[in-house]
Amino acid sequence: MATQMFEGRGHAAVYQKYRFAPGEELQRAILTYLKEKRANPPELVVDVGCGSGQGTRFLAEHFKKVVGTDISEAQIQEARDTSSSPNVSYLVCPAEELPFEDASVDLLAAFTAAHWFDIEKFMREANRVIKPGGCVAISTYTLDMSLHYGNCSEKLTKIYKEVWDVLSKHSHSKVKHVLENYKEIFEALPFSDKKRITDIYDKIPMTVAGVVGYLESVSQYQVLLKNDPEAAKSLLQDTEKRMLETMGVSSRETPLEFWVRHVCVLGYK
Numbered sequence: 001m002a003t004q005m006f007e008g009r010g011h012a013a014v015y016q017k018y019r020f021a022p023g024e025e026l027q028r029a030i031l032t033y034l035k036e037k038r039a040n041p042p043e044l045v046v047d048v049g050c051g052s053g054q055g056t057r058f059l060a061e062h063f064k065k066v067v068g069t070d071i072s073e074a075q076i077q078e079a080r081d082t083s084s085s086p087n088v089s090y091l092v093c094p095a096e097e098l099p100f101e102d103a104s105v106d107l108l109a110a111f112t113a114a115h116w117f118d119i120e121k122f123m124r125e126a127n128r129v130i131k132p133g134g135c136v137a138i139s140t141y142t143l144d145m146s147l148h149y150g151n152c153s154e155k156l157t158k159i160y161k162e163v164w165d166v167l168s169k170h171s172h173s174k175v176k177h178v179l180e181n182y183k184e185i186f187e188a189l190p191f192s193d194k195k196r197i198t199d200i201y202d203k204i205p206m207t208v209a210g211v212v213g214y215l216e217s218v219s220q221y222q223v224l225l226k227n228d229p230e231a232a233k234s235l236l237q238d239t240e241k242r243m244l245e246t247m248g249v250s251s252r253e254t255p256l257e258f259w260v261r262h263v264c265v266l267g268y269k
Helices: 009-018 024-037 054-060 073-082 119-129 153-170 173-179 183-188 208-217 219-227 229-247
Strands: 044-048 065-070 088-092 105-111 130-148 193-207 255-268
Touching (some): 024 193, 024 255, 044 054, 054 088, 054 105, 065 073, 073 088, 119 130, 119 183, 130 173, 153 208, 183 193, 193 208, 208 219, 208 229, 208 255
Parallel strands (some): 044 065, 044 105
Antiparallel strands (some): 193 255
């Protein structure tokens, strides 16, 4: 069964507010692959482990029918409260038990989620529901991230990495899949026609508040918050203060760029 790390309503609300949608370069990599492999656009697209729907909404801009699934009722409620697209629906279910018929799905996607799944069971289920000629797009952003603002980008990135040094002590063992660039997930995909791209770089527009909010949304911070609430809150407050001082600004809404590297596993059945 999938590991459940994003269950609470409060966490789901933070996730909805601060998790960013797939960046333009990641979107381009997925859409280009689909055009190369398929003569006709996918009709049924499923976003597994959709969280609060950031990736689902991207898919809905391009495809006829999109279903987002997640094991967390709180995350699905956030997704439903946010989405207004008539071609999108959401279901609560495990990634390893998808409520779709055999050979019924044209594209199965997962954005920064597959490392939480039971990989072996999920791959069996993916193979069951995907049509012959269907595709898989499984991606994640990595911990290869940096902050950019004026001439203090290096200092900001150093602050960010120092925070991650603290948070990484609270990482779940499944984060190893991200650290290994989804190598095991790629190898487990039961299609012979597949590839793994490890050098997709996106520049995400953000604010100081957005960076701090993103840190609040990650599973490592939520573990720290549960174990030591004062230390967790102090870490975010100190981080925001240090960022503002380094940038020489007072507003937490000051824009900056969040650079991130994605990994994407693509497959054709």
